[in-house]
Amino acid sequence: MRALQLTELIGPDGVRVAEVPEPTDDGGVLVDVRAASLSFPDLLRSKGQYQERQAPPYTIGGEFAGVVIWAPGGSGYAVGDRVAGTASGAAAERARVDPGSLMRLSDDLTFAQGAALPLNYRTAILGLEVRGRIRTGETVLVHGAAGGTGTAAIQVARAAECRVLGVVSTDAKAQAALEAGAQHVLRSDGPWKDEALALTDGRGVDIVWDPVGGDRVLDTMRVIATFGRWVVLGFTGGAIPNIPLNRVLLRNMDVVGTYIGGYLSQFPERGAALNARLAELVEAGLARPIIGATYELEEGAVALRDIENRMAIGKVVITHGGH
Numbered sequence: 001m002r003a004l005q006l007t008e009l010i011g012p013d014g015v016r017v018a019e020v021p022e023p024t025d026d027g028g029v030l031v032d033v034r035a036a037s038l039s040f041p042d043l044l045r046s047k048g049q050y051q052e053r054q055a056p057p058y059t060i061g062g063e064f065a066g067v068v069i070w071a072p073g074g075s076g077y078a079v080g081d082r083v084a085g086t087a088s089g090a091a092a093e094r095a096r097v098d099p100g101s102l103m104r105l106s107d108d109l110t111f112a113q114g115a116a117l118p119l120n121y122r123t124a125i126l127g128l129e130v131r132g133r134i135r136t137g138e139t140v141l142v143h144g145a146a147g148g149t150g151t152a153a154i155q156v157a158r159a160a161e162c163r164v165l166g167v168v169s170t171d172a173k174a175q176a177a178l179e180a181g182a183q184h185v186l187r188s189d190g191p192w193k194d195e196a197l198a199l200t201d202g203r204g205v206d207i208v209w210d211p212v213g214g215d216r217v218l219d220t221m222r223v224i225a226t227f228g229r230w231v232v233l234g235f236t237g238g239a240i241p242n243i244p245l246n247r248v249l250l251r252n253m254d255v256v257g258t259y260i261g262g263y264l265s266q267f268p269e270r271g272a273a274l275n276a277r278l279a280e281l282v283e284a285g286l287a288r289p290i291i292g293a294t295y296e297l298e299e300g301a302v303a304l305r306d307i308e309n310r311m312a313i314g315k316v317v318i319t320h321g322g323h
Helices: 042-045 113-116 117-129 146-161 171-178 190-201 214-223 243-252 262-267 268-283 296-306
Strands: 002-006 015-017 029-038 063-070 083-086 094-095 102-104 141-144 165-170 186-188 205-210 224-232 256-259 291-296 315-319
Touching: 002 171, 002 256, 002 296, 015 296, 029 042, 029 083, 029 102, 029 113, 029 296, 042 190, 042 256, 042 296, 063 094, 083 094, 083 117, 102 268, 113 117, 113 291, 113 315, 117 205, 117 224, 117 262, 141 146, 141 214, 146 165, 146 171, 146 268, 165 171, 165 190, 171 186, 171 190, 171 224, 186 190, 190 214, 214 224, 214 243, 224 243, 262 315, 296 315
Parallel strands: 141 165, 141 205, 165 186, 205 224, 224 256, 291 315
Antiparallel strands: 002 015, 029 063, 029 094, 029 315, 063 083, 083 102
C-alpha cells in the first residue's frame, strides 16, 4: 500500500510517498483510510525538533477517518462502520487501530472533518474543560484562532457558553475564526491586547488558549484577569519563551500546560472520557471542524510546507484514492 513517509530529518523535503507493507489485523481494527490530517507537530517531527523523536524512515500522521474493513469480535465495530481515530502512521491507505483509539463518525460529517476531530478537539477538551476549568459565562482569548487547535478551542469554549475573542494574522484567518464561532476577532499585527482589555472593560480575560508563545508572551500575561488561566499548548511563534514569574504571582494567575500525548500515556484510561465528551459535542452539533485545504497523498510535502509558512487555515487534510 502507499503511505506518506518521512525519509530524512530535513523538514518537508524529506517527505514522499512510498510503498510499505499492508498492516495485519493482530487483534486490532483494520481501517480503509479515506482522509488523514497533518499538524504543526508533524512539521516539527520532520525536522527532528519534536519532544518525541523517531528515526526515519517512518509513516507520518496521527489521526484519520475511514471505513472499517475488518474488526475482531468484541471490538464494538463492524465492517462498513464509518470511524475516526488516532494511530501512529495514519497518512497511509490503510491502518491498524486499537479499538480504544476509535470513535464512530456520524453521517453528517465528511471524512475530512472526521480526520480533524480526534487530536484537536480532545486537546481542546483537555485544555479548557479539564486543565483550564472553564466555567459558563467566562471570556476566552484564543491565539492562533484560525488553526486546527484554535478553531477547536473556539467551539469547545462556545459549548461552555463562553465569550470568545480570536487573535489572527490575516483577513482570511479572521473569517475562519468567525466561522468557527468567535464573537470578536483581533489582529495579531494590531493592538490586540488593548482591544481585548477594552472588550472586557479593563478586567482582562479568564482564559488564554496559547499555542503560539513567541513575542506575544508579555502582552498575553497583561491581558489575563486576576485568577485567570493561561493554557499553554506550544510555541509556533518561535523559541520557547522565558516568563517573568513575578507577573504570575502578582496576578494570581495559573499557567497550565496541556500536552495530550503525555496525559494519555500516563493516564490511558482517561481517553475514554475525552472520547465520550467529544461524541457529545459532535452529536449536539457543537463540534464542526473547519477544513482549510485538502491535499492528495503525493502533496504531503506541500501540505507541511504550507503549515511551515503559516498558510494553513483550519485543519490540513490529506486524502487519496478519490475520497
